[in-house]
Amino acid sequence: MSGGGEERDRDGAPAGDAPGRPATRRNRLRSAALWGAIGGFAFLVAAQGYLLVGGSLPFGYAWLFGLAATVAGATLALAYVAEHRIARRGAKRRT
Structure with missing residues (x-):
């Protein structure tokens, strides 16, 4: 336990935080x-x-690979655009 009174995991983050890397x-x-x-x-498959x-x-x-690049983009x-919205919505549901 640290001096702050709350439990922390081995990386120093509060124990209740979601796993993974920060959303930088x-x-x-x-x-x-x-x-x-x-x-x-997946498009090519x-x-x-x-x-x-x-x-x-x-x-x-050639057109097929161009279209696959467009789908990838x-x-x-x-x-x-959607990742932070989905993560934020999931965080709201956990509380």
């Missing part, structure tokens, strides 16, 4: 970039699955 701008951007990569790759079951696309692979932006 850099951490939010890193998280959003990872979600963007997941969104882009869905397109590949469509091609494997016999579908055809009205454009070539949109996912990144949405994740960056």
Whole structure:
């Protein structure tokens, strides 16, 4: 126990805080970039699955990768904007 009278975990944070890294701008951007990569790759997996079951696309692979990059960018932006709102809403429910 520290001199403040409240219990703390081994990192020095109050024991009741949520786990994970603090929501700094850099951490939010890193998280959003990872979600963007997941969104882009998920789009490519869905397109590949469509091609494997016999579908055809009205454009070539260059357009497909460009569209996947657009999906990744949109996912990144949405994740960056929405992350703090979701975390804040979750914190309100815990209290």
